Amino acid sequence: MTTHTTASTPEARELVLTMDGQEVSFSVGETLYQVSQRLRTEVPTLCYDDRLDPFGGCRLCVVEVEGQRNPVASCTTQALPGMVVHTRSERVERHRKTLLELVVSENPEARIDPLRGHASQELHHLRERYGVTGERMQGRKSGHSRPDDDNPFIARDYDQCISCYRCVRVCAEREGDYAISVKGRGFATQITVEFDGHLRDSACTFCGQCVQTCPTGALADRKALRAEARPEPIVATRSICPYCGVGCSVDLLSKGDRLVGIRPAMDGPANLGALCVKGQFAFDWVQSEDRLTTPLVRGKDGQLHPATWDEALDRAAAGFAKARDEHGQHGTYAIASGRAPHESAYAIQKFIRVSYGSNYIDNCSRA
Amino acid sequence: MKHSNDELIARWRGEPAPLLPLLHALHDRDGYLSDDALRAVAKGLRLPIADLFGTVTFYHHFSRQPPGKAAPRVCDGPVCKHRGTQALLQGLPGATVMPCAGRCDGPVPVLQGDLVRVGSTPDGLAEEPSPLPPPYPGDRGECVFAEIRTHDRATLAGYRSTGGYRALTAARDTMTPNEIIDVITASGLAGRGGAGFPTGRKWKAVAQAPGGPKTIVCNADEGEPGCFKDRALMDHDPHALVEGMAIAALATGATRGFIYLRYEYPQTLVILEDAIAEAQRVGLLDGFDLYVRRGAGAYVCGEETSLLNSLEGKHPFPRNRPPYPVTHGFEDRPTVVNNVETLCAVAPILRHGAAWYRDLGLGDHAGTKVISLSGDVQRPGNYEVPIGLPLRTLLHEWAGGPAPGRTIQAVTMAGLSGGLLGPDALQGTPAVTLDEPCLRARGAFLGAGGIMVFDDTRHMVELAHEAMEFFAHESCGKCFPCRIGTQRLTERLSGGGPVTLDAWTAEVTDIGDAMKATSACGLGTAAPLITDSLLRYFPDQVARHLAGRKA
Numbered sequence: 001m002t003t004h005t006t007a008s009t010p011e012a013r014e015l016v017l018t019m020d021g022q023e024v025s026f027s028v029g030e031t032l033y034q035v036s037q038r039l040r041t042e043v044p045t046l047c048y049d050d051r052l053d054p055f056g057g058c059r060l061c062v063v064e065v066e067g068q069r070n071p072v073a074s075c076t077t078q079a080l081p082g083m084v085v086h087t088r089s090e091r092v093e094r095h096r097k098t099l100l101e102l103v104v105s106e107n108p109e110a111r112i113d114p115l116r117g118h119a120s121q122e123l124h125h126l127r128e129r130y131g132v133t134g135e136r137m138q139g140r141k142s143g144h145s146r147p148d149d150d151n152p153f154i155a156r157d158y159d160q161c162i163s164c165y166r167c168v169r170v171c172a173e174r175e176g177d178y179a180i181s182v183k184g185r186g187f188a189t190q191i192t193v194e195f196d197g198h199l200r201d202s203a204c205t206f207c208g209q210c211v212q213t214c215p216t217g218a219l220a221d222r223k224a225l226r227a228e229a230r231p232e233p234i235v236a237t238r239s240i241c242p243y244c245g246v247g248c249s250v251d252l253l254s255k256g257d258r259l260v261g262i263r264p265a266m267d268g269p270a271n272l273g274a275l276c277v278k279g280q281f282a283f284d285w286v287q288s289e290d291r292l293t294t295p296l297v298r299g300k301d302g303q304l305h306p307a308t309w310d311e312a313l314d315r316a317a318a319g320f321a322k323a324r325d326e327h328g329q330h331g332t333y334a335i336a337s338g339r340a341p342h343e344s345a346y347a348i349q350k351f352i353r354v355s356y357g358s359n360y361i362d363n364c365s366r367a
Numbered sequence: 368m369k370h371s372n373d374e375l376i377a378r379w380r381g382e383p384a385p386l387l388p389l390l391h392a393l394h395d396r397d398g399y400l401s402d403d404a405l406r407a408v409a410k411g412l413r414l415p416i417a418d419l420f421g422t423v424t425f426y427h428h429f430s431r432q433p434p435g436k437a438a439p440r441v442c443d444g445p446v447c448k449h450r451g452t453q454a455l456l457q458g459l460p461g462a463t464v465m466p467c468a469g470r471c472d473g474p475v476p477v478l479q480g481d482l483v484r485v486g487s488t489p490d491g492l493a494e495e496p497s498p499l500p501p502p503y504p505g506d507r508g509e510c511v512f513a514e515i516r517t518h519d520r521a522t523l524a525g526y527r528s529t530g531g532y533r534a535l536t537a538a539r540d541t542m543t544p545n546e547i548i549d550v551i552t553a554s555g556l557a558g559r560g561g562a563g564f565p566t567g568r569k570w571k572a573v574a575q576a577p578g579g580p581k582t583i584v585c586n587a588d589e590g591e592p593g594c595f596k597d598r599a600l601m602d603h604d605p606h607a608l609v610e611g612m613a614i615a616a617l618a619t620g621a622t623r624g625f626i627y628l629r630y631e632y633p634q635t636l637v638i639l640e641d642a643i644a645e646a647q648r649v650g651l652l653d654g655f656d657l658y659v660r661r662g663a664g665a666y667v668c669g670e671e672t673s674l675l676n677s678l679e680g681k682h683p684f685p686r687n688r689p690p691y692p693v694t695h696g697f698e699d700r701p702t703v704v705n706n707v708e709t710l711c712a713v714a715p716i717l718r719h720g721a722a723w724y725r726d727l728g729l730g731d732h733a734g735t736k737v738i739s740l741s742g743d744v745q746r747p748g749n750y751e752v753p754i755g756l757p758l759r760t761l762l763h764e765w766a767g768g769p770a771p772g773r774t775i776q777a778v779t780m781a782g783l784s785g786g787l788l789g790p791d792a793l794q795g796t797p798a799v800t801l802d803e804p805c806l807r808a809r810g811a812f813l814g815a816g817g818i819m820v821f822d823d824t825r826h827m828v829e830l831a832h833e834a835m836e837f838f839a840h841e842s843c844g845k846c847f848p849c850r851i852g853t854q855r856l857t858e859r860l861s862g863g864g865p866v867t868l869d870a871w872t873a874e875v876t877d878i879g880d881a882m883k884a885t886s887a888c889g890l891g892t893a894a895p896l897i898t899d900s901l902l903r904y905f906p907d908q909v910a911r912h913l914a915g916r917k918a
């Protein structure tokens with residue numbers, strides 16, 4: 001938090017405004033919303049994602065600036081020296097509640113499981129905070145779900161959509177895929193792909209970013225939702241995606257002993273909430289039924305047979321030793337699999353470097 | 368011969384603001400925009416296909432399947448609705464409605480292909496030129512209409528015979544850009560498109576803004592229901608607009624210009640293109656490239672930043688401001704956006720002087736404003752009034768008042784955007800005058816100057832419902848208060864929402880307050896003036912509407 005009452009240099013003294021009675025310094029280009037975040041003033045938002053260009057759609061972030069007749073959207077308003085800003089006046093709080101009543105009224109009541117996506121609880125939380133019951137402002141619902149889109153990854157449950165366009169913007173601004181867009185206008189707007197088709201026939205790469213930024217769960221992680229009925233709590237474990245050299249930070253979601261989903265870390269230094277289809281959705285092999293549960297050793301008959309760990313390790317050690325004796329230090333080259341755990345990848349490079357004294361080690365994910 | 372996709376793409380790809388004209392070329396060719404055509408455009412202009420698809424669906428005059436453009440579209444604006452829309456819809460096979468098409472001063476317009484015909488029965492449809500303004504009933508003097516009734520005014524020769532292009536020549540030969548701007552500033556000319564921003568200040572900001580090329584955009588979208596003044600000006604005095612734009616270019620250093628013309632004015636398109644070609648032929652526009660671009664059916668594209676996005680081929684949501692178009696306009700370069708009427712006033716002001724123009728207004732008010740007057744008055748039409756004229760003078764003396772035996776119950780202001788004025792305002796003292804300070808004090812505004820008159824036979828809740836339905840239909844969907852608010856207000860004006868008057872009023876007021884305070888553009892902030900004024904002037908009719916629902 002950077003709040004000053006006295007500023008040292010003339011330039012710094014100029015870049016000061018007053019927010020909720022506190023003097024705050026700011027840097028050129030900062031928006032009022034960014035300033036409010038530093039003060040931990042909880043200005044509500046729904047169309048905001050700090051990775052995207054401010055859009056100014058939901059209008060929940062409106063604040064009063066003295067001298068201006070109407071409140072301004074803090075997410076799109078640049079901080080200016082001398083501004084006197086009120087972020088939670090009676091008037092803006094009242095309008096925020098009305099806006100929330102309106103936006104709640106356009107969706108059918110539904111429980112939104114947090115497995116749907118990273119931001120899926122945003123509307124729900126604001127609804128609780130402002131005590132919006134859904135009794136007022138009733139009327140027609142907006143948005144049409146697309147249950148016919150049977151791709152395995154993303155549910156398009158637009159009945160819950162509130163037209164914040166975060167999905168469209170993240171796809172364009174962050175992913176660069178421009179796979180989805182806004183059809184129609186007004187209350188009839190609908191998120192769509194070209195010619196109202198299915199995601200798999202569009203430019204979508206199934207990176208999942210739209211799912212993770214959706215504040216209502218209208219876009220939902222279909223794979224994670226398979227575990228919706230499991231009673232255990234969701235536990236998130238921070239890790240790094242093993243698939244390639246970018247090193248995207250992920251949160252591995254588990255319920256009990258089951259990996260149920262993967263979520264990009266919004267604060268991941270390499271990815272800021274982005275993933276690719278593999279990092280986002282390709283994890284079923286981790287606990288696949290098809291995985292080996294005992295070591296296998298090839299017999300004289302050329303077939304693989306179950307064996308004990310001792311047998312298997314002895315055979316492997318003998319093979320490595322033979323290779324070294326016959327072909328020398330550089331006769332062996334190891335490639336770790338992108339699907340192996342990081343610990344295994346570490347172990348294999350250690351093994352090659354220490355026991356062969358060689359750097360003939362690589363990883364299939366070296367990007 | 369039909370041109371291929373590739374030929375049309377090649378024709379437009381290198382032009383400025385190519386998307387709309389290219390889409391129109393394909394739409395004209397096929398009558399609708401096929402998947403194939405859109406895929407070709409996306410490839411040819413290097414646009415993401417999903418974006419292009421979404422953007423095309425924004426415009427209600429672009430069809431995606433036959434009969435598309437060939438099907439008749441009948442105006443169901445608030446005035447036409449009572450003059451034959453239903454009969455036309457029933458009598459014209461395949462006909463659908465369109466919002467106010469800007470011909471409220473005559474019979475109902477029907478748009479089919481590139482033809483607008485007017486009439487009240489399917490057999491009685493005929494192509495008619497825009498009516499000229501009625502003979503001037505005032506004594507103060509006109510500005511933009513002063514010469515519009517002279518013979519042949521729309522041709523270069525006719526325009527020149529009454530002094531046309533003398534202001535441009537004089538400005539070019541004898542004035543510095545600053546001098547031009549000073550005259551416009553001193554005249555008190557302010558935007559006639561709705562917001563009333565001082566024109567001289569706008570031009571100065573563009574003249575001083577760094578970077579270029581600079582652009583003059585004429586806002587000829589005229590989508591506000593009850594407004595038809597820009598059509599009259601362009602149809603009968605197109606060179607006045609061209610001259611005004613060329614002078615604006617001189618004053619600001621702009622080298623290119625666009626006229627963004629609403630789709631519903633196909634005949635005007637031809638008139639403008641002819642006028643530009645004539646002016647170009649004799650070198651009047653040297654150094655200033657002027658293009659006409661056609662909208663495709665979206666009221667919000669009259670909002671200047673939405674218009675700029677539309678011109679640029681983007682999704683026509685309004686932009687966040689600041690920055691304003693004067694620094695970040697067309698293609699993010701300094702841009703003047705001015706209304707047709709504003710630009711048409713420029714040449715007369717330069718010729719007659721700033722003081723002459725100021726003095727056309729009454730009292731402290733500078734200049735004139737064209738009012739498009741329609742509905743239940745005896746002589747509807749475009750009237751150029753001195754700003755500050757009493758509304759009653761316009762309604763009763765200039766336009767002949769209501770039909771015999773009827774009384775005026777309400778008038779709309781700013782088309783629909785300014786809401787209603789009811790009996791209290793119409794009859795009370797001090798009299799309502801046609802100027803912003805007076806009207807704003809009454810919760811209305813003059814805006815683009817459309818006034819629709821409704822006599823005592825009209826149901827005001829029904830009218831308010833039609834108005835709100837228009838705003839809901841035209842809401843772009845960018846911001847929550849307007850996207851959902853216009854919908855909920857429409858429902859509440861047509862039988863939805865709470866049944867008790869208190870609960871109904873509380874919801875309608877809360878929605879309206881949030882819309883006025885938080886909407887992202889003028890559509891959403893203006894729409895609730897309809898419900899505000901309905902509650903203010905016609906609480907009995909609201910109560911009856913709710914009581915009728917319970918019964």
Ligand SMILES: Cc1cc2nc3c(=O)[nH]c(=O)nc-3n(C[C@H](O)[C@H](O)[C@H](O)COP(=O)(O)O)c2cc1C
Pocket residue numbers: 557558559560561562563564586587588589590591666667668669670671672704705706707709710888889890
């Ligand atoms: C919803 C909406 C629709 C508008 N439509 C028009 C229009 O059709 N024509 C116009 O000149 N201005 C229109 N305006 C006003 C423009 O945004 C802008 O103020 C004007 O074109 C500036 O020109 P002026 O200063 O000459 O009036 C509209 C504004 C809003 C909010």
Ligand code: SF4
Pocket residue numbers: 167170171175177178179180203204205206207208209210211
């Ligand atoms: S999954 Fe990725 S590419 Fe596909 S629509 Fe969502 S953001 Fe765009």
Ligand code: SF4
Pocket residue numbers: 160161162163164165166167168191210213214215216217218219
């Ligand atoms: S799908 Fe989600 S992110 Fe996209 S517009 Fe709807 S609510 Fe917003």
Ligand code: SF4
Pocket residue numbers: 667685841842843844845846847849850886887888889890891892
């Ligand atoms: S006020 Fe209405 S028209 Fe304007 S930006 Fe908001 S939704 Fe769009």
Ligand code: FES
Pocket residue numbers: 044045046047048055056057058059060061062073074075076
């Ligand atoms: S966060 Fe500012 S308008 Fe949505």
